[in-house]
Amino acid sequence: MEGFVRKPVSDIGIDKTIERLDQQKIKRAIERVLNEEVTVRFKIFLETCMRCGMCSASCHHYLSHDRDPSYAPASKVKLTLGDLVAKKGKIEKADLKRYARIAFTECNLCRRCTQFCPFGIDIAYLISLVRRLCGVLGVAPQFIQDQVYSHMSSYNMLWFKQDEWIDTIQWIENELRYEIKNARIPLGKKDADILLLIHGLEAKYMTPLLSNMLKIMLVSGVDFTLPDTDGWDYTNKSLYMHDFETMTLVTKRHYEIASKLRVKRILITECGHAYRAALYESARLLGWKEAPIPFIHAVEFFYEILTQGKIKIAHKVKEKATLQDPCNIVRYRGLGQKLRFIVRELCEDFVEMTPNQEYNYCCSSGGGMVDAGPPWKGARIEGGKVKIEQIKETGASLVIAPCHTCHKGIEDLIEHYKVEAHVKFLADLIAEHMEIPERLRP
C-alpha cells in the first residue's frame, strides 16, 4: 500500500495464521464483525472524518516517527477500516496482515487523539474493531495468543495450576512474617469486605511486589480475602485481541467469586487495561452498564487508606520523582487527582511531566504492545521516543508508574535510550516508606 513502508517483522501468530485462512473464512468474519456486532457509531465515525489532520500531532507514534503521515491516527483508520470498506470487504491476505500490524503494534488504544478531534472521533474504538476482526480470525501476535489460551482454560495468563496459586500465597504469607508479625492472608473468606485480585505476573515473577501489596493491606487493617480458586488473576489479556468470549468468561468469573463470597468491593493492584475491561468493555458485553459490584483500582484504595489515616508515610522519598499517568485509569477513568495526592504524600520532590493527566502521552506499550512480546519490542521502543523525551525533561531519577504495562514499557525505554532513571510501582514505594505500627512488628 502506498505510503505504508515498514521493516518486516515476523510473528507466527499473525503470518502463519493468515497463511492458513481461506477467503470464505475471512468473508464470514468481516460479515460477523461489521454486520452483526458493530453499532452505527462505526459508520458515523468513518463518514465524519474530514481528514483535517488535527489529531495527527496528538499521537506519540506519529511524533516518534518524525511525523510520518502513515502513523497519524486518521491514516491508521484509513489504512485499515477505510480500506476494508472501500474494497467492500473483498480484501487480500496482505491487507489483513497490514491491518493486524497497524492495529496491534502501531496504536495503543490510548485515546489521546480523540481529545483533539473536533468531532470527537474515537480512533481507539475503530482500531479495536480491526483487532476484533483479526481476533475472530485468530490473527494476533503469538505472545498475546499464548496468554489468551491460558486464560480460556485456567483464568490466568501464565498457565498457573490451582495448587500453585494456593501454595504461592501461603509461601508469601510465611515470608511476610519476617516483616509483619503473624501475617495471615485469607483465601476464599466469606463475607470479607474486599476481594483482592492480582496480576498474573505478581504470582510468579513479581512476588516481591505482591508481598508489598499484601503488607499494605495488613497494615491498613482492612478486612480482605483473595480467591481460593481460579479467577484470582485480573489481567484478562483477551481484551487485546478483542476475544469477547474469553473476556466475558474471565470477567464473569471475577464477579461470580465476589458475589459468592459476598464481598463489598473488588480491588485490583496496579494495572490499567484490566480496570477498563472489568468496568467497561467486558462489563457491557455481559449486560452490565457498569461494574455490578464496586471494582476499585489500587490508586483509589491507596488514596482511601491514606486519607482515612489507615496507613501513614513514615519518611518521604527524597529523590526527584515524576509520574506516568496510565491512560486507562487517568484519561479513561479520571483518577489523576487521587494519584497526585498519593504521590505528594510519598515524595518530597515531585515534578510533573508535560503534558500530563488526560493529555499525558501513552508509554507506547499499552493496549497489548508489551504483551505482543519480543518481535514487537522495537515497535514500542520507536513509538516511545516522545515518552522518553518527556521523562528526560523532568530531570527525575524516579518514574512512578502505577500500571504493569507502563512500568515495563518505561523500564525498557529507559534501558534502550540510556536514561539515568528507574521505575517504581506505588505499592513498592508505599510499602518501603510507610510506618509499621509497633504491634505489627515481628
Next chain:
Amino acid sequence: MSWVDLRVLEKYANFSELVVNSLGDKIATVVEDEEGQRFIWVNGKTIDEPFERVNLLQFTPNGDLIASVQKDGLWTVWKEGVLWEEFFEYLWNLKTDNSGQKVLANVKIDGNYTVCVDGIPWSHSFYDTRDLFVSPTGAKVATYVRLENYPVLEIFNFAKGMWSLAVNDVFWDKKFLALFGCCFSPKETRVATAVRLTDRSFTIVVDNVCWEKSFYQVWEPRFLDENQVVAPVKTSRGWELYCDGSPFWERSFTQLWNLKVFPEKKMVAAVVALELGKWTLAVDGKTWKPTFGQMVLEPHFSPDGERIAVVVRHQNRWGLVVDEVCWDLIWERIGDSVFSPKGSKIAAKAEKDGGYYLLVENKVLEGPYTYLWDPVFLEEDILLIKGIKEKSYFTKEIKV
C-alpha cells in the same frame, strides 16, 4: 442456647476463619502457636497433634470435621482425627457428597495430578486437573483434565485442544480448548459440560457426545431431567435457552445464565438481562416484572418448587425477591434465602452498618450481631440462629 467464649482465641498467635456445623453445637477454627504450629480447635479446645498447615477446614453435611493437613511437607486429609494413609505433594478442592460420607480432593502425586476419593487415588493421572465436581450421593466424581502438555507459545497446538473431562477415573477421548460448567443428571447417570471447540465456537457435551450445533458462545448447562440438557447459547439473535441442541424458549435475551432446574416439575429458572442493566428472572420463559440494575444471583426453589427466591442488587443495595415481590432492598450484604422444610417461610441473614440481622419474610427478627451464619430451619416454625455477639459464639432457637 449454647455459648463459646471466643476471647480465648486471642491468646494464639493466629487463628483462621471460624466454621460451624449445621446444628450449631460445634464451632471450629485453625489456631497457630508462636512456633507456627497449627492445631484444629473445636469449642474452645485444641484437638489432636499439631500440623505444619491446616487448610480448608470445614464441617461435612453430617457434622464431621474435615481438613487438608500438612505433615513433613506432604499433604493428606484429616477427618475427625483420622488421617488418610497416603500423603500427597499437594491436596486441594476438598469436598464431600451431599451426605458428607464421601470425602474427595484433587491431589498432586510425583508432579502429576489426579483425584483421591476416601483415601484411594484414581489410577490415571494428568498434566493438570482443575475443579472438582461430585454428584449428590457421590456416585460420580469429575474433574477437568489436561491431556496434552505442549510447551508455552505453541499456539497452533493449543488450538487443537488439550483439555477433557475425567469421570470416576475414566477420561473422555475428545480434547477441547476449555471446559466449564460440569454438572450431573438428577439420578446421577449422566454428565454434561460446556466446551470450547475452537477459538470462536462452543457447544455442550453430554457423556462425551457433542451437541450437533455449535454456537458463538455458551454458558453452564443443566439437566432438565435424566436425559435432556438445557443451556444458554449465544446465536445471532442474542442469548437463547436451548435444549439438546434446539431452541427451548422462544425469545432471546441480552444475557441469560445461572440456570436452576426443579426436576420434578421440569421447571427452569434463569437469570436474564432484558437490555443493558435491566436484570430479572425468567421462569419457564416468562420474565418477572420487576427488574434490577446490577445483579440477580442464582435462583433458589422452595423444597416443593412452588416458590422462587433470588438475591438481587439494585442501586448499590442488596435484597431478596421472592415470587416477583421485592423485600426491602436496603442491605450492604445479604445471605442466600433459606426455605423452611415445607416452604412456607423464608429466612436470610443480612448486614448493614457492620451489624448482622436475621430476616424472616422480610421482617427483621433479630440483630444487630457481630456476625451471623445462615440460619437453619429445625422445623417449619423453628429457626436456629448461629452468630457472634460480644466475642462469644451463640446459638438460639426462635419461633417464627
